[in-house]
Amino acid sequence: MSDSLDRPYAPADIETACYQRWEELSIFPPRGDGAPYCIMLPPPNVTGTLHMGHAFQDTLMDILIRRARMQGKRTLWQPGTDHAGIATQMLVERRLEAEGQKRHELGRSSFLTKVWQWKEESGGKISQQMRRLGASCDWSRERFTLDEGLSHAVTEVFVRLHEDGLIYRGKRLVNWDPVLQTAVSDLEVLSTEEAGHLWHIRYALSDGSSSLVVATTRPETLLGDVAVAVHPEDERYQGLIGKTLRLPLTGREIPIIADDYVEKDFGSGCVKITPAHDFNDYQVGQRHHLPLLNIFTPDAHIRDDIEVVSGAINDTQIPAELRGLDRYAARKRLIALLEAQGSLVRTEDHRLMIPRGDRSQAVIEPYLTDQWYVRVAPLAEKATQVVRAGKIRFLPENWTRTYYDWMERIEDWCISRQLWWGHQIPAWYGPDGKIFVARSDEEAHRAAAAHYGMPVSLERDPDVLDTWFSSALWPFTTLGWPDETPELQTFYPTSVLVTGFDIIFFWVARMIMMGLHFTGEVPFREVYVHGLILDGEGQKMSKSKGNVLDPIDLIDGIEAEALVSKRTQGLMQPQMAEKIAKATRKDFPTGIPAYGTDALRFSFASVATQGRDLRFDLKRVEGNRNFCNKIWNATRFALMQVPDDAELSGERQLLPPERWIIGRLQEAEANVNEAIDQYRFADAAQAIYHFFWDDYCDWYIELSKTVLRPDSGFSAVEIRGSRHTLLAVLEAALRLAHPFLPFLSETLWQRVAPRLGKAGDSIALAPYPIADPSRCDAEADADLAWLMGFVGALRSIRGEMDIAPNRTLPVLLQGGSRADRERLSHLLPWLQQLARCDEPTWLAPEQDAPPAALQLLGDLQILVPLAGLIDVEAERQRLAKEEARLRAEQEKVTARLGQASFRERAPAEVVAREEARVEELRSALEELAKQRTRLAEIA
Incomplete structure (x- = not known):
């Protein structure tokens, strides 16, 4: 590389070349014989692209990995992607539909061929974008949750859990997406408050003596009612407990039961119980041994007849007018029938939480289906014990309480999904329905032949495993388990997991449970839980709000109209699209400039406090772009002060500024290392920023000019000391900043280090600075x-x-x-x-x-x-003009604060800001008075 830095700082000119060189030199795979240090990349969806959450999290992991690598540790950052069952299947299905094809017409085998084709063509986008971010993963070990090795491990885990009695098949209530027609996890259900109604319906007692009024937000589920519950201490209904009611429209008799679940002071104090279509009702039904009645088809239409899942009823009839109707069409028709019958008492507007599938946006139904489950209580007990014993530490520590709370309330885990893309469940069914769980088709047939005494035809379970199942195995299966590989022996348990708080239960807890069960060891020693990236106003970034930022756009820049198009693409409501377009043009009239990767990374690190909500403002990125530019220009200056033929290794004498900046460097090194050790990334970034900007650039560079200017009068050994310090401190500071600013530090280090005789393949392999307190000089300070x-x-x-x-x-x-x-x-x-x-x-x-x-x-x-320095009269006029301006503003702000209406209506922070402004104006006027006094003395 050339030693010249004659061009302005331009990130685009250096970043791609830097990363290519790192890969060509194989910088990222583990090397050496130091202590192992391993981080598992939370596998992003193969369908995904890099969003702000990914970029933030990946930056933090890369900081840890790069520092550990420079510390001489054998570092492994294990990358990979998740097959994302639902998301990927939906994406490919939509593509097929655009071509006039449907999944079921193709058949399972041909459809999966199409999915694999898509994966090979388009499934690696996020990995390439991570490279743009500077992520120093060992890409030679990149894994995919459906690759051959991981698929083998997933099958092995399923079979062993089944053999251990920890996996079973049963019919239970699940979150059901009627569009995708599969069970989904709680994490895939987004509940939002929406406008709805509360219908009050009269249920008559079977003896005709009276009636009860029941309120419901889902009247169509009335067809599956098996009881009405009241609170056991509600005096209004004490005499009715044990009697029966006639279900409106059908006349089927159902009992009145008493249960603590009912809030006697809410509504009428009567609750309809539909165990097959409500999670709370299901629990009530189990306590009272009530029948389970299913009224829906998988696509949420009304069945022709009630399906009696358990228990017994006398009448399974469904009114002919409702059969086959979609649930909402059935609701409308059912309300009309109730009204005609006289059973509808009233209808009220009501706001309620509506659960929707995050992929399909369909309203989720609680639905009874046959699914596969993991019996998690025994696993959870051990997973809780290791945290209590300190074998795993959560940071910040408050997340430990959240973990305990979840683990204590844990329920069996539904692991099956009604999809085609994923790990097909390794279970086969015999002619009489007997289940054979096996590692292969051949093994299943051998077991069946032994059971039946002859070869039989088997049918494989069509379902696949929940994506979270394979993800729960990620820390040990990516290292080669079930084989005892060198990687597994070296890097497991891993060092730290970096993750968001929203998946502590869904992923972190399950990794701990599975890791303990199959390896006997915890999967990681520490869990650093970071907050969520919000916009500058503290709002969650979302497409509907139009405040989404693409990290690649921040790196490369994007023109205004291209940004408008990106933010409004796919929005179904024209008014919303127009509103977002207008706001985007206002906020970004010229688009977003190219800030470069280092400025973005440093901005992420600087907001990474140990809080839950992390505000991200583009002004911060702009400021850190200026910071990178300042380091670039400082390096240009330093190199210009040290000619190519300058001898730096001879005798040197350090003057007070040199001794001072060396001591400041030691303090910065200590602060940065301590902060990273404690996952206080913002504090580490602040220490680097303060040292470079304040200590080195604003002070030491200016101090060095005194010695290094021509004919300064300083001796050769003093000049050599200044030159050497100017470069040596810069070189060490670049190494200190490398995990945060990898591209900038690499580019500059390759020019600075050779002047000091420290040339190497990469700054990424140079030693990370360690503070030496003996080099601090109290006298110089x-x-x-x-x-x-x-x-x-x-x-x-x-x-x-x-x-x-x-x-x-x-x-x-x-x-x-x-x-x-x-x-x-x-x-x-x-x-x-x-x-x-x-x-x-x-x-x-x-x-x-x-x-x-x-x-x-x-x-x-x-x-x-001051005599002769200033024009007294001109200065007096300037002060008078400034005083008049300040007094006018003071009167305006004071008058506003004196208005009672202002103090009553204005937010507290606005009032506080105005009061602070009054104090600022008072101080400014006092200072002007002092200046007038000085002028009077001169005159």
């Missing part, structure tokens, strides 16, 4: 604190009195200590360079000072005589 205070005092006077930056200031000193005189003596060259002042003159203690601006540095009085 005190000297520089004094110098900065002196410079700051003169800059304050210059600013307050509006003195031009290029005017050299005369300075008088009075008071102070012997240490002040000594520091002035040996720090004078830097003081004059940074403060642009003459050599200060000391006044005797009793000597009267001329009219001057005054600042204090401890006991030292720093005076700048």
